[in-house]
Amino acid sequence: MKITSRFTVAVHSLLAIYVLGKEYKMTSDLIASSVNVNPVVIRRTLSSLKAAGIIDVKAGSGGATPVKSADDITLYDIYTAVDCIDGNLFNFHENPNPECPVGKNIHAVLDSRLKDAQAALENELESVTLADLMKQLNILI
Amino acid sequence: MKITSRFTVAVHSLLAIYVLGKEYKMTSDLIASSVNVNPVVIRRTLSSLKAAGIIDVKAGSGGATPVKSADDITLYDIYTAVDCIDGNLFNFHENPNPECPVGKNIHAVLDSRLKDAQAALENELESVTLADLMKQLNILI
DNA sequence: TTTGTTGTAATGTCAACGGTTACATCAAAA
DNA sequence: TTTTGATGTAACCGTTGACATTACAACAAA
Numbered sequence: 323m324k325i326t327s328r329f330t331v332a333v334h335s336l337l338a339i340y341v342l343g344k345e346y347k348m349t350s351d352l353i354a355s356s357v358n359v360n361p362v363v364i365r366r367t368l369s370s371l372k373a374a375g376i377i378d379v380k381a382g383s384g385g386a387t388p389v390k391s392a393d394d395i396t397l398y399d400i401y402t403a404v405d406c407i408d409g410n411l412f413n414f415h416e417n418p419n420p421e422c423p424v425g426k427n428i429h430a431v432l433d434s435r436l437k438d439a440q441a442a443l444e445n446e447l448e449s450v451t452l453a454d455l456m457k458q459l460n461i462l463i
Numbered sequence: 464m465k466i467t468s469r470f471t472v473a474v475h476s477l478l479a480i481y482v483l484g485k486e487y488k489m490t491s492d493l494i495a496s497s498v499n500v501n502p503v504v505i506r507r508t509l510s511s512l513k514a515a516g517i518i519d520v521k522a523g524s525g526g527a528t529p530v531k532s533a534d535d536i537t538l539y540d541i542y543t544a545v546d547c548i549d550g551n552l553f554n555f556h557e558n559p560n561p562e563c564p565v566g567k568n569i570h571a572v573l574d575s576r577l578k579d580a581q582a583a584l585e586n587e588l589e590s591v592t593l594a595d596l597m598k599q600l601n602i603l604i
Numbered sequence: 605t606t607t608g609t610t611g612t613a614a615t616g617t618c619a620a621c622g623g624t625t626a627c628a629t630c631a632a633a634a
Numbered sequence: 635t636t637t638t639g640a641t642g643t644a645a646c647c648g649t650t651g652a653c654a655t656t657a658c659a660a661c662a663a664a
Contacts, residue, residue, distance in 0.1 A: 326652065327554040333573060334556070338565045349609065356563040357556055360654050365610065382662030384609040397576065413468040413621095415475070415498055422497040424479045427603045431596050432474060435538065439587040446580040455572050462568045467621065490640065501623050506641065523631030525640040554652095 328404040331357055332367050336400065336452055339377060339386050341459060347385040367404060374403035392453035401447055411440040469545040472498055473508050477541065477593055480518060480527050482600060488526040508545060515544035533594035542588055552581040 334357050339348045346352060350368065354361040368386050371377045376395055379386045401407075414436075419425035475498050480489045487493060491509065495502040509527050512518045517536055520527045542548075555577075560566035 324548065324554040325552055327556045328652085329553060330555045330569075330573065330577075334559065334565060334569050337569070337572070338563075341565060351609085356560045356566045358558045358560050358566070359556060361610095362612085362655070363653070365612085369611075379610070380662080381610045381660075382608085383664095384662085397580075407465065411466055412470060413465040414471045415468045415500060417499045418475065419497045419499050422479075423604045424475060424482060424600065425497045425499070427600055428471075428475050428478070430603060431478070431599045432471065435588075435591050435596075436471075439538075439584050442587040443580050443584040446583040447576075450576050455576075458572045459565065459568055462571060463564045469621085492640085503624070503643085504622065506643085510642075520641070521631080522629075522641045523639085525631085 325406050326404075328367060328370075329401055329406050331359060331363065332371060332400050332404045333397065333452075333455070335364060335367055335386075336371065336376070336395070337455060337459060340388055340392055340452060341456060341463075343387060348387070349384050350386075353386070370404045371400070374399065376400070376403060392456055393451055395452040396448050397450045397452075398444055398447040400452075401444070410436070411443070412436045466547050467545075469508060469511075470542055470547050472500060472504065473512060473541050473545045474538065474593075474596070476505060476508055476527075477512065477517070477536070478596060478600060481529055481533050481593060482597060482604075484528060489528070490525050491527075494527070511545045512541070515540065517541070517544060533597055534592055536593040537589050538591045538593075539585055539588040541593075542585075551577070552584070553577045 335353050338353050338356050342348065350361040350364040353368075354364045357364065368377065368379050372379050372386075376388075376390050376399065377386050378389050414429070414432075418428050476494050479494050479497050483489065491502045491505040494509075495505045498505065509518065509520050513520050513527075517529075517531050517540065518527050519530050555570070555573075559569050
């Protein structure tokens, strides 16, 4: 099972907006042609990023523009903005048998371990900003 | 998106086998009644764990038994045994546009960050053994 | 008012998961 | 040797979520 590509699409879109936005009007069509997905997918992504206060999108006249500073946007912010995961990364089987000593205590034993693992992932995402990626990207361009 | 419950089902099953195995014959039916899923789901899980060399399952006479020491089984071992993920945790959109400066370099910029995040998750799973969980469980029983 | 764009609903396809039935295979006890 | 109780596995189903796509209303600026 994988984390939805909405996440990498969102990161890609933001890089496009923040890096190319001065030169071009960043419409959903233009971004879509860079990411190589349907423009509607981009509009949905931008809608989430807008709701999270990361960018602004102009209906009518068109174009997405930065709101937050790239230094203040972490990969974790993007990951939560596009709703990769609704709470728990790990699925847990429902209704373990409370009559069984293992079933009765499985949550007590396992829950915190799963939370720790998820937290490790999310902390790592938290440690990277969009500005970090832009620095790297500007060297390559 | 979530990591399949095969993982927590496998951990639950192993705890049952390692903790209750001395007292009971651990058949797929018995484990299924503790986990509260269909016995076939358990048989599939046990089959994976057997292929990974963690347990032995006796066809015919029935019952699952430990092979590896609980100290030598990490949550990561279980996670890989049941194939939660086939390589990359993060899905990446295919074919970003190589004509675009962002599309051309998105992998160079993002891949290592995603790998780091995934590694953080997996290292955390690697740091917990089945024996750790058994210790906790035995206190609660 | 025309034009280009965004917002969003609706629909279709596809893959994965988990549930379930069915049955062949197997090993040990009777 | 037959019976019994398990496992191994194929087959099929229903559900869910992702992503693609079409369609069109709403909108803002030229």
